[in-house]
Amino acid sequence: MRVLEMPDGCSFVLVLEPGKSFTLLNTLKRFNAVLDCWSYPEIKCSIVWAVAIFKSVVWAEVTARTLRHLSFPMSDAGPDGLKKLSVCLEEDSTDRGALRSISFDFCFNWHVVSSGPSSCIMLEVYGSKVDLSWNTRYVAKTLTRGINRTPPCLQRVTQRRRLTGSHSQVKISVSFESAVQSWPKQPGDEKKMAPKRTKKTAPPPDPQGIFSGMTVFLIESGVQSLRLKIWKEKLVQMGAKIETQFSEKVTHVFVISSDALSNRVDEDQLARFKGHVLLYRWLEDSLAAGEKVSEDFYTLKVDPAGSDIPDPKRNSSGYDEQSQCKRIKLSPIEIKQTNEERKGDIETSFASSASDTEPRSPSSITSSPENLSSSQDKDIGVPTSLQHSPPDINKDITEIFGKLVNIYRALGDDRRSFSYYKAIAVVEKLPFKIESADQVKGLPGIGKSMQDHIQEIVTTGKLSKLEHFETDEKVRTISLFGEVWGIGPATALKLYEKGHRTLDDLKNEDSLTNSQVIGLKYFDDIKTRIPRHEAQEMESLLQKVAEDGCCVDTYFGLWTYPGRELRHRVDFKVYPRDIYAFGLVAWTGNDVLNRRLRLLAESKGYRLDDTGLFPATHGSGGKRGSRGTASLKMETEKEVFDFLGFPWLEPHERNL
DNA sequence: AGACCGCACAA
DNA sequence: TTGTGCG
DNA sequence: GTCT
Numbered sequence: 001m002r003v004l005e006m007p008d009g010c011s012f013v014l015v016l017e018p019g020k021s022f023t024l025l026n027t028l029k030r031f032n033a034v035l036d037c038w039s040y041p042e043i044k045c046s047i048v049w050a051v052a053i054f055k056s057v058v059w060a061e062v063t064a065r066t067l068r069h070l071s072f073p074m075s076d077a078g079p080d081g082l083k084k085l086s087v088c089l090e091e092d093s094t095d096r097g098a099l100r101s102i103s104f105d106f107c108f109n110w111h112v113v114s115s116g117p118s119s120c121i122m123l124e125v126y127g128s129k130v131d132l133s134w135n136t137r138y139v140a141k142t143l144t145r146g147i148n149r150t151p152p153c154l155q156r157v158t159q160r161r162r163l164t165g166s167h168s169q170v171k172i173s174v175s176f177e178s179a180v181q182s183w184p185k186q187p188g189d190e191k192k193m194a195p196k197r198t199k200k201t202a203p204p205p206d207p208q209g210i211f212s213g214m215t216v217f218l219i220e221s222g223v224q225s226l227r228l229k230i231w232k233e234k235l236v237q238m239g240a241k242i243e244t245q246f247s248e249k250v251t252h253v254f255v256i257s258s259d260a261l262s263n264r265v266d267e268d269q270l271a272r273f274k275g276h277v278l279l280y281r282w283l284e285d286s287l288a289a290g291e292k293v294s295e296d297f298y299t300l301k302v303d304p305a306g307s308d309i310p311d312p313k314r315n316s317s318g319y320d321e322q323s324q325c326k327r328i329k330l331s332p333i334e335i336k337q338t339n340e341e342r343k344g345d346i347e348t349s350f351a352s353s354a355s356d357t358e359p360r361s362p363s364s365i366t367s368s369p370e371n372l373s374s375s376q377d378k379d380i381g382v383p384t385s386l387q388h389s390p391p392d393i394n395k396d397i398t399e400i401f402g403k404l405v406n407i408y409r410a411l412g413d414d415r416r417s418f419s420y421y422k423a424i425a426v427v428e429k430l431p432f433k434i435e436s437a438d439q440v441k442g443l444p445g446i447g448k449s450m451q452d453h454i455q456e457i458v459t460t461g462k463l464s465k466l467e468h469f470e471t472d473e474k475v476r477t478i479s480l481f482g483e484v485w486g487i488g489p490a491t492a493l494k495l496y497e498k499g500h501r502t503l504d505d506l507k508n509e510d511s512l513t514n515s516q517v518i519g520l521k522y523f524d525d526i527k528t529r530i531p532r533h534e535a536q537e538m539e540s541l542l543q544k545v546a547e548d549g550c551c552v553d554t555y556f557g558l559w560t561y562p563g564r565e566l567r568h569r570v571d572f573k574v575y576p577r578d579i580y581a582f583g584l585v586a587w588t589g590n591d592v593l594n595r596r597l598r599l600l601a602e603s604k605g606y607r608l609d610d611t612g613l614f615p616a617t618h619g620s621g622g623k624r625g626s627r628g629t630a631s632l633k634m635e636t637e638k639e640v641f642d643f644l645g646f647p648w649l650e651p652h653e654r655n656l
Numbered sequence: 657a658g659a660c661c662g663c664a665c666a667a
Numbered sequence: 668t669t670g671t672g673c674g
Numbered sequence: 675g676t677c678t
Contacts (some may be wrong), residue, residue, distance in 0.1 A: 417675085418660080444676090659678085663672100667669085
């Protein structure tokens with residue numbers, strides 16, 4: 001009897017059903033992430049059922065361990081072999097509040113297994129007749145609520161409930177415990193009842209493993225903890241020895257990119273180092289290949305001359321400075337930058353984890369490691385490293401969709417707008433160039449229309465629908481008006497219907513609200529990006545001002561300097577010191593992260609907002625900060641994250 | 657067919 | 668109440 | 675727009 005546990009950080013489950021398997025597998029195959037999957041024969045050959053887990057929408061997170069533990073040859077066991085289900089909850093904050101549910105059709109008994117970023121609940125299935133037809137709705141909220149309830153309670157859940165309370169949704173992931181004998185051999189098979197996340201005893205190290213003789217030191221920066229964990233396990237399992245210090249014994253150093261290398265390692269030490277410095281990718285590729293692959297393409301040169309590299313020590317003290325800079329949240333620039341940084345990251349992780357054979361063309365296979373290291377070498381020393389843009393491969397599509405996002409938003413059709421927004425995210429992550437709509441069929445968020453649109457774009461290079469919009473005067477004016485601060489879709493439409501067509505027209509309109517007038521007056525100013533140095537000036541200026549004089553709670557307005565015309569849009573939020581951390585978290589964003597944190601808080605019986613973290617007031621939901629219940633005391637963002645059990649993210653990492 | 661955030665604030 | 672903007 |  002074995003409990004299959006959901007690894008940390010999993011948030012998505014895909015069940016491949018008989019008949020559908022191949023389609024889905026083909027879909028999966030297109031994601032580099034899936035590669036690991038192919039290194040497991042039991043999956044490769046005859047999967048009837050398999051469960052793959054993805055980290056968020058970053059498909060690249062599927063890992064060997066995940067698949068190994070979760071791919072489950074149901075054909076062998078048959079549903080009857082299923083004795084227990086453990087269900088993992090993790091909010092999916094990529095979507096806004098849509099309810100997702102996973103379906104079960106049986107009675108079960110459940111209790112909390114553990115809590116944490118993804119809380120785990122054990123379900124005991126009654127009776128051997130477990131129908132996995134996934135018919136009945138099982139609702140997220142039910143589980144969420146249950147997290148705080150300790151004693152097992154029997155539930156028959158047939159209804160579907162709305163996920164309320166927070167506008168995040170919960171995704172439920174399922175893993176199995178089965179009584180199957182034919183499970184891929186693994187010792188430590190004694191029965192493990194589960195209340196704790198059962199610690200998988202990894203298979204014992206194999207002295208003959210492909211990595212035997214290696215003593216490795218892992219540079220962890222820039223690597224997702226889940227992946228790291230898996231790599232470590234793999235290394236050990238395959239005979240390598242892991243050093244926690246960069247000592248003489250080390251024969252191999254692994255690093256995600258040359259960037260991470262230069263940031264984390266003492267150069268002198270590195271210069272003296274005689275061993276090999278390899279990209280983690282080598283590890284992945286070797287695992288996939290089942291043997292050590294040539295190190296040629298993965299070796300990083302140690303360049304002692306890399307002196308314009310930021311001081312490594314900076315890392316420890318860096319945070320303070322950063323948070324200073326953004327104590328006041330100012331605007332597009334900063335946001336934009338983090339976005340770009342992030343995209344860069346994604347690209348990196350794609351490149352490094354792609355170890356596929358099929359989806360990539362042979363040429364890209366051989367050339368990519370080179371590109372990887374060389375492009376990164378080039379980046380060293382470029383302070384912001386905003387060099388590369390995201391995987392641009394399908395830019396034609398995402399750009400067009402992006403325009404539609406804006407247009408629909410301007411028109412007030414948020415739903416549709418958001419649909420495109422989601423589709424972009426999906427398309428953007430594809431590691432190949434779309435050549436036909438078939439290639440996107442079945443991807444989440446891509447339905448009939450998206451497929452059609454994509455088809456049109458890849459064949460004609462444009463989208464008639466968009467062209468239509470762009471030439472339509474109504475759409476154009478409404479979009480334009482909507483760019484004015486304070487004017488939304490509704491107002492824009494009214495103005496259009498009143499006959500206005502240009503911003504100048506609006507100047508004579510007397511029905512505008514105060515902020516709209518201002519927004520109009522300073523239209524160009526507001527659109528002008530604020531130079532970062534100016535943001536910093538603002539901050540220091542404000543520091544002084546703020547010290548004497550009392551402050552407004554919130555200010556959304558325009559900023560200028562005495563004697564200067566140009567105005568910038570600036571928001572001020574003022575928080576008492578004791579709840580400052582909460583304000584900071586909330587206003588730093590991003591929205592997705594906020595939803596996640598809030599949901600997490602809720603699942604633990606708290607309510608989080610920008611004013612604090614409150615024990616949930618049972619009953620009427622509890623109004624913001626009211627009810628005499630004071631916020632928990634937290635001084636720093638870190639404390640908030642820690643308290644909630646959410647892995648710490650630097651501000652620039654919060655673009656989820 | 658009907659779902660698709662929730663809140664505070666200003667007009 | 669509605670619209671708007673915020674994450 | 676997509677999803678159930």
